[in-house]
Amino acid sequence: DGGITQSPKYLFRKEGQNVTLSCEQNLNHDAMYWYRQDPGQGLRLIYYSQIVNDFQKGDIAEGYSVSREKKESFPLTVTSAQKNPTAFYLCASQKGPGGVLTFGAGSRLTVL
């Protein structure tokens, strides 16, 4: 079964620590996205990548970093510079321009 796998599902970290959220897809999709969900604010775009070794900042990229070394993988690092990192993070992929986004199940990060 093709899909998107995000891990871990739940993550607790102390303030000041960097954390990396994993996103892997076996759909052979070209584009991948990271969104953040906060209550009442919908989904906000953090970073996106249309092809391997290339990625672009979204609306709220500050305090985050990504890499796209392989087509299947698009990990997100939440750095200590992110002022309010506690949130639900969603990874998505898309076959090509105009295609529907397919989402993973999400990772909930709580910073203590």
Next chain:
Amino acid sequence: DQQVKQNSPSLSVQEGRISILNCDYTNSMFDYFLWYKKYPAEGPTFLISISSIKDKNEDGRFTVFLNKSAKHLSLHIVPSQPGDSAVYFCAASDRFQRNNAGNMLTFGGGTRLMVKP
């Protein structure tokens, strides 16, 4: 400034009745609209979409209506079922984004639908 707004954070409907979820947008460049459904602790799943060249798209119990002059779209679910209880997100994109920066979607804040048996 939110370009896509869902002004009702929640909606409660009796099973078998119609559910109407509303969405307003401000960016006149948006020309493609989607609805996603999300259960707790899961990722959103695509439900239905509509292009700006149409004013209605239907798929089974789900119909999306688009009023371009009012910059308003709505999702109708008839008849509503308890399994429809979820958060519904409206999303939009524009052709420039799709041609130059991938299909980035702008999402609304979501409406939580509760269908009571």
